[in-house]
Amino acid sequence: MKVSLFVTCLVDQFRPEVGLATVEVLRRAGCDVSFDPGQTCCGQPAYNAGYRADARAAARQTIQSLEESEAIVLPSGSCTAMTRHWPELFADDPQWRERAEAIAPKCHELSSFLVSVLGCTELGARFPGRVSWHDACHGLRELGIKSEPRALLATVDGLELIEHENSERCCGFGGTFSVKFPELSVAMLDRKLEGLQSTGVDAIASSDVSCLMQIEGRLARLGSRLRALHLAEILAGGAS
Amino acid sequence: MSHPAQDHSANLESFPENARRALNDSQLRGALRHATGVIDERRGQAVERVACWQELRERAKTLKAATLERLDHWLELFERNAIARGTQVHWARDAAEANAIVARLAADAGARTLVKSKSMTTEEIGLNQHLEELGHRVVETDLGEYIIQLAGETPSHIIVPAIHKTRAEIGELFHRTLGVKDSKDPKELTAIARERLREEFARADMGISGANFAIAETGSFLVLENEGNARLCTSLPRVHVALIGIEKVIPRLADLEVFLRLLPRSGTGQHLTSYQTLFSGPRAAGREGPEELHVILLDNGRSAMLSDSLSRQALACIRCGACLNVCPVYGQIGGHAYASVYPGPIGSVITPMLQGVEQAHHLPFASSLCGACRDVCPVGIDLPALLLKLRSKVRQGSAGSGDREQRRAFRLWSLAMSGPRRYGLLLRALRLARPLLERPGARSRLARWVPPLAAWTAAREFRPPAGRSFRELWRDQEAKDS
Structure with missing residues (x-):
């Protein structure tokens, strides 16, 4: 299957290795992966901060770059959820609204693409360690993604998935929220991470780099040995 | 710690300060955590027993x-x-x-x-x-x-x-x-x-x-x-x-x-x-x-609130308070921090609608938009969508202009995001900032000039941009393959 990668701006700039891992995983699943450098950002940072015109500027650029694709895969539930907001973002612009409506259903978060579109869970991955999953809010509550990453992790050789009672609790990132109310943002994260250390996990994994930056930034400050990993990094691990 | 009676309208401005104060009140946070947890657990059990809940x-x-x-x-x-x-x-x-x-x-x-x-x-x-x-x-x-x-x-x-x-x-x-x-x-x-x-x-x-x-x-x-x-x-x-x-x-x-x-x-x-x-x-x-x-x-x-289909939705609220109990923000700071009669997610929505966004301009931003409130709302109010709508309204009004630096930053950001060339320029600029971001000493000096960086690094490490972006790595690979 021909797949176009929407790598997302955060992965592009801060965690490019997640992008490479996503390509690797998609190829292993039999996809022909392309990347169009015309893409920039889904527009969510501005959208969530209330700057809709700025959000439209970014979204237009990315829509234009990707709309010819058959299927578009994103290593992010949050940015995928944003593509579902595109039609509403262009509510007053019939031409762009139509383009947004056409592209939105073609955009897929990585785990749901692998499991629900390709029907593929076995990728020959190997990851020795105990991992706890963080259900990133937008993937979970806007896209309904819950079982897909778990189905994928279940087939990873050597990986033990440790369910944590706070897996659905928000990490406190929330875009500009994280710097507008930093103490609150960190307090929310600390509440989430509570009890995680005692479960003896080696890593906390998720499908959103934004949450992972929040989590790893705090863990590093606390001197924790826990790693924060993207699903793609785990799935790309081991011999192919 | 006591929470003196509050004159609501006067204190709406002080949400950030109130939130900070609440975070330092361990007795308050302990009480909140216990009570919201118990009520939400009971809610979950009661709801589970109704097969047609969604209907x-x-x-x-x-x-x-x-x-x-x-x-x-x-x-x-x-x-x-x-x-x-x-x-x-x-x-x-x-x-x-x-x-x-x-x-x-x-x-x-x-x-x-x-x-x-x-x-x-x-x-x-x-x-x-x-x-x-x-x-x-x-x-x-x-x-x-x-x-x-x-x-x-x-x-x-x-x-x-x-x-x-x-x-x-x-x-x-x-x-x-x-x-x-x-x-x-x-x-x-x-x-x-x-x-x-x-x-x-x-x-x-x-x-x-x-x-x-x-x-x-x-x-x-x-x-x-x-x-x-x-x-x-x-x-x-x-x-x-x-x-x-x-x-x-x-x-x-x-x-x-x-x-x-x-x-x-x-x-x-x-x-x-x-x-x-x-x-x-x-x-x-x-x-x-x-x-x-x-x-x-x-x-x-x-x-x-009737005049607009979105704000009209908020009038459907039956004041059950379920959105407060699940809100990770409310759970940390409690209701007084909002300084509004109605606190929590629904309060952050209806207070600006009832009293004006100019006065209550902080409240729509007092959320990480996690969506837990939308999931529990018994009348299906899309609270995050309403918060987003209000955020954009704040930006259009004069209250939002107080945040002039942020306004300017997003202007620049949208310029950078509206073309691959300009986006490339942004990447290069980030790259130039890398040495400053990588060394803690230089980073704290930089943070003095960049408030969001200071806010981030007060309790979290900051990951500097990567040496090479994904698009550069992809280009390298393409060149190698051909």
């Missing part, structure tokens, strides 16, 4: 939307039918009008002591303060409200007004204000309050209540409660006054079949509250009950 939510949402579509019609029908049953109906455009009506009724009744059952709408108009300034004694009779009144505070939760208080704090408060022995035993404390309140019920000249639903086809209204205090408030005194927001009207008595299954479960995790009282007029000749029944229908900004 009920849909029906409630549809019913509310249809009612709000023709709110004027249902309100007039309610008025007609209420009058036919002997109820006196008053209309209040705003808080001042509503307060004046209650004050006039109190004066007419020669009321010295007024007893109240729990009502957020009376909180909204500042009724107690108004009546007290006129020399009346106002006594709250819901246990939580009674505690709050003794403490000189405002409710910090829609359903559980004293949720921020521990048992020990309440015991100490009773000891200090009522002169009873210090106790931590909820049974003892409740008994003390009950004894005091019995005297108040007996001597009260007027009872004031709110309402959960007003039923148009019968002209009656329903009050839900667990303590029996609302029944005493509305049956012993000679006059009963009910303050009801205009959004509380539903068309038919049969509609309660939906709402009575949703509200108690969502609010307290109960299948049904201990008491549900339907009021349909003053006492009939030879029967017991108040001689006069007055209903005040309050607008106070609600009709303005």
Whole structure:
């Protein structure tokens, strides 16, 4: 299957290795992966901060770059959820609204693409360690993604998935929220991470780099040995 | 730590400060965590047992939307039918009008002591303060409200007004204000309050209540409660006054079949509250009950919310408080930090709608947009969508312009995001900043000039941009492959 990668701006700039891992995983699943450098950002940072015109500027650029694709895969539930907001973002612009409506259903978060579109869970991955999953809010509550990453992790050789009672609790990132109310943002994260250390996990994994930056930034400050990993990094691990 | 009574409108500006203060109050956070956790767990269990929960939510949402579509019609029908049953109906455009009506009724009744059952709408108009300034004694009779009144505070939760208080704090408060022995035993404390309140019920000249639903086809209204205090408030005194927001009207008595299954479960995790009282007029000749029944229908900004399909959605709220209990923000800071009558997600939505976004401009941003509130809302209000809408409204108004640096930063950002060339320039600029971001010393110097970086790094490490972006790595690979 021909797949176009929407790598997302955060992965592009801060965690490019997640992008490479996503390509690797998609190829292993039999996809022909392309990347169009015309893409920039889904527009969510501005959208969530209330700057809709700025959000439209970014979204237009990315829509234009990707709309010819058959299927578009994103290593992010949050940015995928944003593509579902595109039609509403262009509510007053019939031409762009139509383009947004056409592209939105073609955009897929990585785990749901692998499991629900390709029907593929076995990728020959190997990851020795105990991992706890963080259900990133937008993937979970806007896209309904819950079982897909778990189905994928279940087939990873050597990986033990440790369910944590706070897996659905928000990490406190929330875009500009994280710097507008930093103490609150960190307090929310600390509440989430509570009890995680005692479960003896080696890593906390998720499908959103934004949450992972929040989590790893705090863990590093606390001197924790826990790693924060993207699903793609785990799935790309081991011999192919 | 005590939470002095707050003048709401003046403090709306200070949300960031209030939140910070709340975060340092470990007693508050402990109490909140325990109580919100318990209530939400009960809610989850109660909801689980209703197989058709999602269907009920849909029906409630549809019913509310249809009612709000023709709110004027249902309100007039309610008025007609209420009058036919002997109820006196008053209309209040705003808080001042509503307060004046209650004050006039109190004066007419020669009321010295007024007893109240729990009502957020009376909180909204500042009724107690108004009546007290006129020399009346106002006594709250819901246990939580009674505690709050003794403490000189405002409710910090829609359903559980004293949720921020521990048992020990309440015991100490009773000891200090009522002169009873210090106790931590909820049974003892409740008994003390009950004894005091019995005297108040007996001597009260007027009872004031709110309402959960007003039923148009019968002209009656329903009050839900667990303590029996609302029944005493509305049956012993000679006059009963009910303050009801205009959004509380539903068309038919049969509609309660939906709402009575949703509200108690969502609010307290109960299948049904201990008491549900339907009021349909003053006492009939030879029967017991108040001689006069007055209903005040309050607008106070609600009709303005009808004009827009999004804000109209927020009028569907049945004030269950479930969104507060699941909100990770509310769970950390409690209701007082919001400095609005209605706190939590729904408060952050309706306060700017009722009082204006200029005043309440912080509140729509007091959320990580996690969406937990939308999932539990029994009437399916899309709270994150409403918060987003309000955020954009704040930016269009003058309150948002206070954030000029951010405005400028997003302008630049959108320029960079609207073309691959410009985006490349941004990447290069980030790359130039890398040495500064990688060395802690240089980073803290840079943070002085970049407030968001300072905010981030106060308790978190910052990951600098990668040496090579994904697009560069992809290009390298393509070049190698060809």
